[in-house]
Amino acid sequence: MKDTVSLRNCPTCDGTNAVPIAAYSPDPWQIVTCDNCELTYLRNPPAYEALEEDFAWEKTYVKKKKASKGSTPLSPAIRRIRTAFGMTRDKTSSFRRWFNDGHVLDIGCGAGDRITAPMTPYGIELSTALHAHADKVMRAAGGYCLHGAGAEAIHDFEPEQFDGIVMFSYLEHETDVMGVLRGAHRALKHTGAVFVRVPNYGSVNRKVIGPKWCGFRYPDHVNYFTLETLRDTVARAGFGTTLINKVTRPVDDNISVLLRKLPTGVSA
Ligand SMILES: [Zn+2]
Numbered sequence: 669m670k671d672t673v674s675l676r677n678c679p680t681c682d683g684t685n686a687v688p689i690a691a692y693s694p695d696p697w698q699i700v701t702c703d704n705c706e707l708t709y710l711r712n713p714p715a716y717e718a719l720e721e722d723f724a725w726e727k728t729y730v731k732k733k734k735a736s737k738g739s740t741p742l743s744p745a746i747r748r749i750r751t752a753f754g755m756t757r758d759k760t761s762s763f764r765r766w767f768n769d770g771h772v773l774d775i776g777c778g779a780g781d782r783i784t785a786p787m788t789p790y791g792i793e794l795s796t797a798l799h800a801h802a803d804k805v806m807r808a809a810g811g812y813c814l815h816g817a818g819a820e821a822i823h824d825f826e827p828e829q830f831d832g833i834v835m836f837s838y839l840e841h842e843t844d845v846m847g848v849l850r851g852a853h854r855a856l857k858h859t860g861a862v863f864v865r866v867p868n869y870g871s872v873n874r875k876v877i878g879p880k881w882c883g884f885r886y887p888d889h890v891n892y893f894t895l896e897t898l899r900d901t902v903a904r905a906g907f908g909t910t911l912i913n914k915v916t917r918p919v920d921d922n923i924s925v926l927l928r929k930l931p932t933g934v935s936a
Pocket residue numbers: 678679680681682683702703704705706707
């Protein structure tokens with residue numbers, strides 16, 4: 669591993685000063701909080717090439733499922749609250765409404781089945797095996813899937829090509845956060861929207877459970893957003909934020925937001 673590891677600046681503000689969080693940094697990983705913008709992030713992520721094969725989502729997900737079993741004491745109570753608020757329901761009807769049944773890009777699309785008809789699905793996927801599957805599924809539905817890193821591949825689409833862009837459990841994996849957000853801004857129509865769902869570093873569960881919180885996944889989660897740092901990050905790329913899980917967000921392990929392009933010349 670050691671030869672693929674390098675230290676990076678803050679992915680949001682490019683700051684170099686950061687405070688290490690020892691309790692969340694199992695050797696050799698370094699979790700830090702930026703002195704300038706307060707984003708918490710992994711300072712020494714593996715290179716893309718390593719993520720593509722060695723740390724592909726389908727492998728680390730299984731590993732984490734086993735490792736965290738029984739380590740979340742608040743979970744039963746919180747699961748009941750989530751169910752009561754309908755937080756586990758299928759997002760298809762929301763996507764259809766937000767994205768006007770149009771052309772929708774799913775970044776980090778996995779198996780490629782999240783965007784369904786009458787929407788036309790497009791995707792970007794880093795994992796070789798998942799990409800092959802997703803491309804087949806999407807071509808059958810009128811779109812296609814590109815193989816590669818989100819921040820790079822997104823520039824291969826046309827400006828204002830999409831009515832919607834989905835970043836579902838994706839942005840926490842992306843080392844080039846500003847790159848992919850700027851790419852999304854370019855690829856999105858003015859009437860379009862971006863759905864973002866990331867682990868909620870500001871959740872009660874993380875504060876109580878600490879190092880064993882389900883949102884920690886080493887090394888494939890490289891950014892740990894709170895609602896505040898997420899708002900700040902996307903605003904730097906020209907997006908305004910609407911919070912979706914308003915009521916439950918403090919006890920939710922995830923944050924869900926809808927981004928829309930800010931009028932030109934406005935900065936949040
Ligand atoms: Zn920063």
